[in-house]
Amino acid sequence: MTGYENKTKPTETPVDKFIAQVEHPVRRTDAAALDEMFRRVTDQEPRMWGPSMVGYGAYHYEYDSGHSGDALAVGFSPRKASLSLYGLTMQPEAAQLLERLGKHRMGKGCLYVNKLADVDVDVLEELMRTGYRFVTQELHRPPAPDR
Template sequence: MSKNKTVETEVSVAAFLDSFVESDPKKEDSYQLIALMRDWSGFEPKMWGPSIIGFGSYHYQYASGHEGDMPLIAFSPRKAAFSLYVYSPSEENKSLLDGLGKYKMSKACIYVNKLADIDVSVLEKICRASIAHLNEHHECACRTQAHKS
């Protein structure tokens, strides 16, 4: 069975941003996302794999037997757009997407060019709903973490 390539690392988040993000506006948005996601999740940012900044973690296991750990919420400041790993397929999140703003979506990821393109209060609701969904359906570090409402 293959191992998950996205694992928590000891790389400094600040060092990653300084070396990876060339645009000052994207760097500013990255630090703003870090502050927001830290507040929303109650966890400090950690690097996951070479380019994902994640907050907290949960353990998953598929019917196939494949299992691993992933961040509760995360983002990556990719060159083309921010990849936001914040979405769980709940009814609440599906309805929240209508008010998010300008974004593209894949199965597990929301892509935004810059924070100014979206409603950050809607992003907060999506993140908090995703954390609640993961807490309900997986072994989750959020069960032992005190959260702000």
């Protein structure tokens, strides 16, 4: 086991309080809409991960190095520059869905959207649904109950 400790951990900050404090009004409105969508699609209650990531579900990972930890399965962060969406691009269906999504950018591990009005929300919901299924059922196992 390495001495590395995952810095992004679940916190007790209420998600609704975090969303209410998002400065930019469009980001705040989009964050509330994303929260509703993720809750409905994943059937999971949200939890803050670190100071700015809203996560739905979790998974446990373990690397060959021995480093292991827990991470959010899918989620988002209303950043100043754009909405960052996590866990929605690894599933086999992602490439075809992203072609139909609308205006977006890809990062190493996340999807960036300027505002929800730029994308097809039905396609986004399908990315959420298939991404959550892939991360929690095919890619990783859920965290142990005592975590």
